[in-house]
Amino acid sequence: xxxxxxxxxxxxxxxxxxxxxxxxxxxxxxxxxxxxxxxxxxxxxxxxxxxxxxxxxxxxxxxxxxxxxxxxxxxxxxxxxxxxxxxxxxxxxxxxxxxxxxxxxxxxxxxxxxxxxxxxxxxxxxxxxxxxxxxxxxxxxxxxxxxxxxxxxxxxxxxxxxxxxxxxxxxxxxxxxxxxxxxxxxxxxxxxxxxxxxxxxxxxxxxxxxxxxxxxxxxxxxxxxxxxxxxxxxxxxxxxxxxxxxxxxxxxxxxxxxxxxxxxxxxxxxxxxxxxxxxxxxxxxxxxxxxxxxxxxxxxxxxxxxxxxxxxxxxxxxxx
Amino acid sequence: xxxxxxxxxxxxxxxxxxxxxxxxxxxxxxxxxxxxxxxxxxxxxxxxxxxxxxxxxxxxxxxxxxxxxxxxxxxxxxxxxxxxxxxxxxxxxxxxxxxxxxxxxxxxxxxxxxxxxxxxxxxxxxxxxxxxxxxxxxxxxxxxxxxxxxxxxxxxxxxxxxxxxxxxxxxxxxxxxxxxxxxxxxxxxxxxxxxxxxxxxxxxxxxxxxxxxxxxxxxxxxxxxxxxxxxxxxxxxxxxxxxxxxxxxxxxxxxxxxxxxxxxxxxxxxxxxxxxxxxxxxxxxxxxxxxxxxxxxxxxxxxxxxxxxxxxxxxxxxxx
DNA sequence: CTGAAAGCGCTTACAG
DNA sequence: CTGAAAGCGCTTACAG
Numbered sequence: 001x002x003x004x005x006x007x008x009x010x011x012x013x014x015x016x017x018x019x020x021x022x023x024x025x026x027x028x029x030x031x032x033x034x035x036x037x038x039x040x041x042x043x044x045x046x047x048x049x050x051x052x053x054x055x056x057x058x059x060x061x062x063x064x065x066x067x068x069x070x071x072x073x074x075x076x077x078x079x080x081x082x083x084x085x086x087x088x089x090x091x092x093x094x095x096x097x098x099x100x101x102x103x104x105x106x107x108x109x110x111x112x113x114x115x116x117x118x119x120x121x122x123x124x125x126x127x128x129x130x131x132x133x134x135x136x137x138x139x140x141x142x143x144x145x146x147x148x149x150x151x152x153x154x155x156x157x158x159x160x161x162x163x164x165x166x167x168x169x170x171x172x173x174x175x176x177x178x179x180x181x182x183x184x185x186x187x188x189x190x191x192x193x194x195x196x197x198x199x200x201x202x203x204x205x206x207x208x209x210x211x212x213x214x215x216x217x218x219x220x221x222x223x224x225x226x227x228x229x230x231x232x233x234x235x236x237x238x239x240x241x242x243x244x245x246x247x248x249x250x251x252x253x254x255x256x257x258x259x260x261x262x263x264x265x266x267x268x269x270x271x272x273x274x275x276x277x278x279x280x281x282x283x284x285x286x287x288x289x290x291x292x293x294x295x296x297x298x299x300x301x302x303x304x305x306x307x308x309x310x311x312x313x314x315x316x317x318x319x320x
Numbered sequence: 321x322x323x324x325x326x327x328x329x330x331x332x333x334x335x336x337x338x339x340x341x342x343x344x345x346x347x348x349x350x351x352x353x354x355x356x357x358x359x360x361x362x363x364x365x366x367x368x369x370x371x372x373x374x375x376x377x378x379x380x381x382x383x384x385x386x387x388x389x390x391x392x393x394x395x396x397x398x399x400x401x402x403x404x405x406x407x408x409x410x411x412x413x414x415x416x417x418x419x420x421x422x423x424x425x426x427x428x429x430x431x432x433x434x435x436x437x438x439x440x441x442x443x444x445x446x447x448x449x450x451x452x453x454x455x456x457x458x459x460x461x462x463x464x465x466x467x468x469x470x471x472x473x474x475x476x477x478x479x480x481x482x483x484x485x486x487x488x489x490x491x492x493x494x495x496x497x498x499x500x501x502x503x504x505x506x507x508x509x510x511x512x513x514x515x516x517x518x519x520x521x522x523x524x525x526x527x528x529x530x531x532x533x534x535x536x537x538x539x540x541x542x543x544x545x546x547x548x549x550x551x552x553x554x555x556x557x558x559x560x561x562x563x564x565x566x567x568x569x570x571x572x573x574x575x576x577x578x579x580x581x582x583x584x585x586x587x588x589x590x591x592x593x594x595x596x597x598x599x600x601x602x603x604x605x606x607x608x609x610x611x612x613x614x615x616x617x618x619x620x621x622x623x624x625x626x627x628x629x630x631x632x633x634x635x636x637x638x639x640x
Numbered sequence: 641c642t643g644a645a646a647g648c649g650c651t652t653a654c655a656g
Numbered sequence: 657c658t659g660a661a662a663g664c665g666c667t668t669a670c671a672g
Binding site: 033039 | 648649650651652
């Protein structure tokens with residue numbers, strides 16, 4: 001019977017049709033737990049990121065979804081909110097459910113050991129957005145140092161000399177790469193980087209909004225801000241507007257990610273396209289290939305970011 | 321052994337400790353498929369909405385997540401994008417996985433039959449945000465007619481007489497309720513409702529942004545817009561700003577949902593709090609109660625919305 | 641208190 | 657080409 005339902009050529013056409021018809025009339029429901037128990041393939045893939053509601057991840061997830069859909073894999077989503085414990089619980093759940101693989105943006109502080117443990121228990125892993133030192137698995141992310149350099153150089157070429165960096169954290173590879181890319185671009189242009197021009201921390205609109213006051217009160221009054229991401233940039237612009245200044249005129253602001261929202265912000269946001277679609281698509285494909293027995297290459301795939309210039313950046317204006 | 325691991329009182333303490341210790345050293349992984357096959361409880365709950373990346377649902381999901389977490393239920397998320405076929409595939413997957421229940425914001429056009437089918441196959445359902453005519457299951461949503469009335473009356477009390485309604489659709493119960501609430505409030509105030517003042521359709525920021533031109537060109541130049549939700553309102557305000565007008569001064573705009581983002585928009589958005597947290601929390605609790613054997617009441621729980629007045633609404637200004 | 645047996649619903653060789 | 661049997665890893669009575 002199971003052969004018939006799966007259209008095996010071992011079963012005669014007439015028999016197959018008769019069985020399928022019968023299955024329909026009795027409302028037969030295929031029991032995937034039982035099948036999975038026997039075959040040790042579950043058709044489930046886990047996806048865990050810091051926060052699925054963050055539009056940056058949302059765009060990645062959408063492309064993972066459409067890729068997995070095509071291969072009829074079910075996916076289980078989870079947030080770890082950068083809590084290692086939550087991430088471990090989730091991986092444990094995946095192991096218990098016999099998931100076929102996991103795509104993860106690892107929580108801050110994830111040890112390579114955690115990933116090795118998953119792999120050893122038959123749960124192949126693919127990383128997105130962040131790397132884990134010493135983990136021997138594929139990673140898909142953008143070239144952050146290069147990307148932030150695009151934004152910084154754009155501001156420099158407009159004539160800005162005092163440029164702040166708002167948001168991000170040194171605790172992730174992404175955070176370190178972006179900060180270093182900013183510093184490198186400034187130094188290459190012979191510009192000074194003052195430590196107090198960096199306001200680490202904010203990662204959300206709310207965070208960007210709240211840092212506006214601090215930014216505007218900064219010593220030496222920077223004329224531009226390179227932001228950690230689009231959310232921080234949009235929040236910061238709202239905060240600047242609330243303070244009576246005009247973002248894009250009085251202060252230049254750049255984002256990062258090029259979310260769908262960046263183009264319709266007021267003013268439209270100059271930002272760095274970070275290839276979310278590409279990251280999701282490639283990560284899903286590599287995982288699916290591994291599930292189908294392809295050999296793994298522990299590659300680091302860096303997607304080349306692109307600068308999208310809009311109205312939030314312009315020539316520097318001195319404030320009083 | 322399984323008794324020992326689950327801390328059954330039937331097992332002696334010493335034995336239990338010895339077994340647990342052994343389980344740890346050999347890296348034992350509990351097989352939930354096998355357990356589920358035997359007990360026909362899987363510890364999985366499905367959640368399906370139009371789009372999990374929509375912040376309105378995101379806020380509901382967050383509270384569902386924390387509620388389910390507490391009961392150690394794993395949840396599987398899915399988007400149906402208002403495609404009935406996707407929703408059916410997902411419910412079928414849940415049945416195959418032996419999920420314990422499903423929380424859903426039903427896709428447009430969901431027949432009561434689909435929900436009955438799930439229930440009959442042992443998959444209890446709870447609805448959020450939208451009702452399904454004839455479905456005999458609990459529903460949790462806001463009182464839309466009342467809520468939109470709050471926004472409309474607020475504009476009327478500021479002196480607006482020509483008020484447009486932007487976005488939404490007649491294909492959902494929510495859409496119909498909000499439109500009727502707007503019409504009722506206008507009529508109760510003795511104001512005329514012109515059919516062309518309604519621009520149905522937009523549900524996103526992008527949609528709101530794109531409808532700005534159409535809104536500003538409307539015959540009789542409405543002085544205010546009641547928007548389908550916060551996303552549409554924020555998009556519309558951006559579009560209005562792009563056209564050189566000042567939202568909150570030249571045109572009053574109200575949103576719906578009171579997303580976290582509403583308070584930091586420019587200008588801060590006057591909107592209707594729609595109890596997302598409440599909806600998610602209660603829906604999850606009722607489902608969990610049902611799983612634990614509580615009798616079901618097919619209740620319609622309407623959460624009372626509240627008006628939050630901010631800077632996007634003011635006295636009417638005539639445009640030329 | 642503990643151990644051995646049956647059975648959940650599949651799939652996979654194996655025998656007819 | 658088809659049917660009957662074994663086994664995946666649990667849990668649940670049941671016997672000791």
